Amino acid sequence: MATRQGQALGRLAVAPAVAALAAWSIVPLALAIYYAFLHYQLDNPDNTFFAGWSNFYYFVTDPFFAKDLFNTVALVLLVLAITIAGGVLLAILLDRPMWGQGIVRVMVISPFFIMPTVSALVWKNLMMHPVYGFFAHVWRAFGLTPVDWFASIPLLSVGIIVGWQWLPFATLILLTALQSLDLEQKDAAQMDGAGTVDFFRHITLPHLMRPITVVILIETIFLLNVFAEIKVTSVGGLAGNLTYLVFSQLNDANDVGEAAAGGLIAVVLANLVSAFLVRIVGRNLEA
Amino acid sequence: MARRESLAKKSAWTLVAWAIGFVMFFPIFWTGIAAFKSEADAYSLPRTWLTSPWTLENFAIVQARSNYLQYVFNTTVIAVLSTLLGLAFAIPAAWGMAFQPETKPSVNLSGKAWALILLFFFAVTAAIALSVGWRMTDNPLLGLALILLFGLPIAAWVWTRRTGDKLLWMLSTKMMPPAGALIPIYLIFNRNGLVFRQWGGVDLGDWNLIDTFAGMVPLMMLLNLPIVIWMLYTYFKEIPFEILEAARMDGAGLWQELSKVLAPMAVPGIASTLLLNVILSWNEAFWTLNLTNKNAAPLSFFISEYSSPEGQFWAKLSAASLMAIAPIMVLGWFSQRQLVRGLTFGAVK
Amino acid sequence: MGSIQLKGVRKDFGTVAVIKGVDLDIKDGEFVVFVGPSGCGKSTLLRLIAGLEDATGGQVLIDGKDVTEVGPSERGLAMVFQSYALYPHMSVRKNIAFPLMMAKTPKDQIDAKVAKAAATLNLGDYLDRRPGQLSGGQRQRVAIGRAIVRDPTAFLFDEPLSNLDAALRVQMRVEIGELHGQLKKTMIYVTHDQVEAMTMADKIVVLDKGAVAQVGSPLTLYNKPDNLFVARFIGSPTMNVLSGAAAAKRGAASIGVRPEHVDVSTTAGEWKAKVRLAEHLGSDTFVHADVEGAGQMTVRREGEAALHAGDTIYLTPQEPRVHRFDAAGLRVA
Numbered sequence: 001m002a003t004r005q006g007q008a009l010g011r012l013a014v015a016p017a018v019a020a021l022a023a024w025s026i027v028p029l030a031l032a033i034y035y036a037f038l039h040y041q042l043d044n045p046d047n048t049f050f051a052g053w054s055n056f057y058y059f060v061t062d063p064f065f066a067k068d069l070f071n072t073v074a075l076v077l078l079v080l081a082i083t084i085a086g087g088v089l090l091a092i093l094l095d096r097p098m099w100g101q102g103i104v105r106v107m108v109i110s111p112f113f114i115m116p117t118v119s120a121l122v123w124k125n126l127m128m129h130p131v132y133g134f135f136a137h138v139w140r141a142f143g144l145t146p147v148d149w150f151a152s153i154p155l156l157s158v159g160i161i162v163g164w165q166w167l168p169f170a171t172l173i174l175l176t177a178l179q180s181l182d183l184e185q186k187d188a189a190q191m192d193g194a195g196t197v198d199f200f201r202h203i204t205l206p207h208l209m210r211p212i213t214v215v216i217l218i219e220t221i222f223l224l225n226v227f228a229e230i231k232v233t234s235v236g237g238l239a240g241n242l243t244y245l246v247f248s249q250l251n252d253a254n255d256v257g258e259a260a261a262g263g264l265i266a267v268v269l270a271n272l273v274s275a276f277l278v279r280i281v282g283r284n285l286e287a
Numbered sequence: 288m289a290r291r292e293s294l295a296k297k298s299a300w301t302l303v304a305w306a307i308g309f310v311m312f313f314p315i316f317w318t319g320i321a322a323f324k325s326e327a328d329a330y331s332l333p334r335t336w337l338t339s340p341w342t343l344e345n346f347a348i349v350q351a352r353s354n355y356l357q358y359v360f361n362t363t364v365i366a367v368l369s370t371l372l373g374l375a376f377a378i379p380a381a382w383g384m385a386f387q388p389e390t391k392p393s394v395n396l397s398g399k400a401w402a403l404i405l406l407f408f409f410a411v412t413a414a415i416a417l418s419v420g421w422r423m424t425d426n427p428l429l430g431l432a433l434i435l436l437f438g439l440p441i442a443a444w445v446w447t448r449r450t451g452d453k454l455l456w457m458l459s460t461k462m463m464p465p466a467g468a469l470i471p472i473y474l475i476f477n478r479n480g481l482v483f484r485q486w487g488g489v490d491l492g493d494w495n496l497i498d499t500f501a502g503m504v505p506l507m508m509l510l511n512l513p514i515v516i517w518m519l520y521t522y523f524k525e526i527p528f529e530i531l532e533a534a535r536m537d538g539a540g541l542w543q544e545l546s547k548v549l550a551p552m553a554v555p556g557i558a559s560t561l562l563l564n565v566i567l568s569w570n571e572a573f574w575t576l577n578l579t580n581k582n583a584a585p586l587s588f589f590i591s592e593y594s595s596p597e598g599q600f601w602a603k604l605s606a607a608s609l610m611a612i613a614p615i616m617v618l619g620w621f622s623q624r625q626l627v628r629g630l631t632f633g634a635v636k
Numbered sequence: 637m638g639s640i641q642l643k644g645v646r647k648d649f650g651t652v653a654v655i656k657g658v659d660l661d662i663k664d665g666e667f668v669v670f671v672g673p674s675g676c677g678k679s680t681l682l683r684l685i686a687g688l689e690d691a692t693g694g695q696v697l698i699d700g701k702d703v704t705e706v707g708p709s710e711r712g713l714a715m716v717f718q719s720y721a722l723y724p725h726m727s728v729r730k731n732i733a734f735p736l737m738m739a740k741t742p743k744d745q746i747d748a749k750v751a752k753a754a755a756t757l758n759l760g761d762y763l764d765r766r767p768g769q770l771s772g773g774q775r776q777r778v779a780i781g782r783a784i785v786r787d788p789t790a791f792l793f794d795e796p797l798s799n800l801d802a803a804l805r806v807q808m809r810v811e812i813g814e815l816h817g818q819l820k821k822t823m824i825y826v827t828h829d830q831v832e833a834m835t836m837a838d839k840i841v842v843l844d845k846g847a848v849a850q851v852g853s854p855l856t857l858y859n860k861p862d863n864l865f866v867a868r869f870i871g872s873p874t875m876n877v878l879s880g881a882a883a884a885k886r887g888a889a890s891i892g893v894r895p896e897h898v899d900v901s902t903t904a905g906e907w908k909a910k911v912r913l914a915e916h917l918g919s920d921t922f923v924h925a926d927v928e929g930a931g932q933m934t935v936r937r938e939g940e941a942a943l944h945a946g947d948t949i950y951l952t953p954q955e956p957r958v959h960r961f962d963a964a965g966l967r968v969a
């Protein structure tokens with residue numbers, strides 16, 4: 001396949017995409033670094049001056065920072081726990097022979113296609129409203145006092161919504177992986193006298209390890225950036241994350257410098273995670 | 288399964304699965320019902336959903352109050368145009384990497400040489416900053432320097448890497464958290480951001496990309512470009528190169544090879560990619576909430592308007608939500624497999 | 637009309653020299669077979685002729701014209717790939733017609749030529765099927781049909797039969813041979829199956845690690861191998877090669893004698909040997925024996941020889957059939 005002409009053409013064909021992505025990945029980063037060292041407020045742009053590290057200092061010592069950093073990590077872990085545990089169970093369930101498998105599958109994966117603003121508002125109102133919400137009715141039916149979800153356990157509430165959206169993703173990927181577990185292996189294990197539990201421990205789970213890793217990494221990248229769910233449920237003050245904090249620095253405080261500094265901290269955090277993902281996908285690419 | 292599951296067992300599994308499926312689907316189901324109820328009934332839904340009357344008025348109200356169709360139009364324009372634009376970049380790139388792979392870097396410079404080149408560019412940037420002043424607002428040259436002097440060497444470096452490294456780098460650009468890019472993009476888009484108010488002698492005082500298609504379409508394209516390229520790449524990889532060579536031997540020129548042989552074989556892959564990209568941009572809700580508010584605002588923004596409502600609004604919220612999610616949910620049902628492939632960068636097929 | 641010359645053709649992949657300067661002269665109408673062990677560069681050489689790879693050095697000439705810089709679509713050659721490389725989205729009819737469409741042949745002529753090719757290859761009933769709905773042998777025929785319709789200067793085949801089962805392989809081998817008889821076109825055929833090579837070729841090119849080891853007619857290679865590599869590669873079972881006293885006696889560093897050129901006696905002969913294993917094929921018996929002081933030898937006896945493991949036998953090479961090689965492995969005249 002190696003003709004000089006073909007190689008040259010191939011290289012040329014890749015160039016526009018490389019240029020576009022290089023611009024996309026570098027220009028904002030370079031500008032963010034630039035702004036992070038300026039004292040620059042949108043409502044008073046004339047009073048702009050070089051600010052050294054002070055933006056980073058103020059962002060990190062902001063009383064919200066520690067809390068929001070904690071929330072960021074907690075939200076990621078919470079949703080990962082929900083989606084991985086639930087995803088494994090659902091995938092195994094859906095892999096069983098049953099009637100109407102296609103319909104069940106569609107019902108299970110549907111939440112993934114709901115836009116974040118819709119799922120946030122539907123959950124906040126129709127499901128979790130402390131008086132009229134569905135859960136409130138259920139609680140009362142059992143003689144319990146309804147929970148005021150977003151007031152008393154805001155982070156968990158956001159976690160449930162986001163978990164509901166991402167559970168289908170984990171399920172779908174793990175199910176796809178399960179279905180590639182070949183039948184002969186299942187038969188062989190049965191011949192060897194493996195029970196259901198043994199089979200799960202020694203065959204299914206090891207087989208799912210790699211897809212689970214992939215799910216964890218990809219979800220983490222998206223979950224670090226949860227935003228719409230927090231904004232439209234108006235819990236930014238109680239259960240905001242780093243992304244939300246950067247947004248509010250810009251939107252509420254009009255502080256470009258500090259927001260840029262916060263953004264850079266988010267970049268560092270995301271890169272720690274992505275380094276792992278790139279390595280895993282890369283290993284897959286060689287194979 | 289070698290052994291047939293017994294009927295009882297199968298029935299039990301079916302029951303459990305349907306129950307769990309229904310629980311997962313319940314919020315959507317509930318929204319679907321509330322959308323057809325009066326506001327008052329929507330608030331007592333758990334008790335009255337079977338008995339209270341059905342109505343279509345919510346849909347009319349939603350359309351009348353906030354011009355729903357306009358938002359559908361905006362969403363569609365952004366999703367479709369960004370997807371087409373993305374394919375225009377991604378198809379050649381995926382073709383090049385799948386069929387003309389490079390197993391070693393085309394330019395071989397040592398790490399030291401690259402470091403020196405980078406150092407040189409940093410030094411030039413610093414020199415410009417020192418001589419013209421560090422305020423980009425006064426000195427557009429600095430902005431230009433930042434863009435060119437940082438962007439070009441990186442692009443050149445990537446461009447000369449072997450194909451596997453190119454692909455991984457493209458993947459890594461997807462990791463850029465929006466929070467990090469928010470400030471620069473906001474300022475580049477915004478006339479008050481002053482990045483582009485004056486460039487050299489040219490007055491760009493009217494520069495404003497906030498809430499425009501001209502801003503949102505390329506942005507959405509770039510957001511999803513890595514996924515689109517990867518997905519196409521994995522599809523192209525499955526087409527045997529020998530078939531393209533056979534076309535060459537049969538006397539087909541490059542254009543005929545691409546249009547008569549490759550294109551028909553690639554259509555299913557391109558269609559799946561297109562579908563996934565439409566879904567992703569339809570549901571995007573970080574940039575749309577931050578950078579649009581009216582003219583180019585899509586459905587995700589439209590729905591977010593219901594977060595600070597007055598009076599009773601659940602039925603209207605449900606009607607609006609239903610209209611916003613229905614089309615894409617149906618598309619999604621048809622693209623489950625492609626979704627797995629696209630979102631896992633080919634790691635799970 | 638269909639002569640092909642290679643002059644010092646070289647091909648490097650990166651720093652690895654895969655084709656190391658090949659000179660070759662192929663006459664119009666000749667059936668030439670490239671053989672050699674896996675990885676020796678047969679496919680690469682064929683693809684260099686096709687124009688699917690750029691030569692790193694040297695020239696490719698077709699009918700005396702230098703085509704080294706000409707793309708594959710303009711060389712006027714047709715190729716049949718190992719994987720068949722049929723267009724999966726086109727019917728058999730379209731597949732066969734594709735080269736004609738590329739050449740802008742008028743529609744009625746296309747139909748006529750496709751019909752003729754289909755008749756030649758017994759494909760008439762399958763013309764409206766997709767390649768995915770055909771058996772391996774039928775796909776193979778479609779690939780050949782696609783090659784013959786447009787009347788190419790020469791045909792290139794890269795291991796076209798290796799994906800077929802044994803019976804079909806024999807049948808297709810005969811069909812391709814007949815096709816060559818009908819069309820009288822130059823054909824270059826890559827294989828690692830020496831039966832195909834010996835039966836089909838006018839001329840065999842034996843390749844070893846990217847260089848030509850010997851070029852000649854099948855019987856020349858069999859009777860007068862230029863070197864040990866060719867001697868060992870051509871012929872089945874493999875030629876016995878002995879060094880030491882037996883070779884020194886004949887004035888060579890090593891000698892070779894084919895299994896079918898060794899006489900067996902139970903009483904007397906040049907070498908005393910013990911039978912390790914006798915393979916009875918019915919038509920032949922292959923005797924594997926340990927020769928005292930010379931290692932193992934294989935002997936081929938026609939018919940059912942009454943020999944069994946543990947028997948002591950005496951072996952004598954047929955003197956005119958003994959090949960002598962010098963220390964560098966080259967034939968000593």
Ligand SMILES: Nc1ncnc2c1ncn2[C@@H]1O[C@H](COP(=O)(O)OP(=O)(O)OP(=O)(O)O)[C@@H](O)[C@H]1O
Nearest residue numbers: 001002649654673674675676677678679680681828
């Ligand atoms: N694109 C390539 N890049 C690098 N090396 C290659 C490439 N194509 C072939 N080679 C190497 O060139 C050598 C010759 O390959 P070639 O395919 O011509 O062998 P072959 O004789 O056809 O073998 P086989 O009988 O297995 O088909 C091999 O060692 C192979 O690894």
Ligand SMILES: [Mg+2]
Nearest residue numbers: 678679680795
């Ligand atoms: Mg080969």
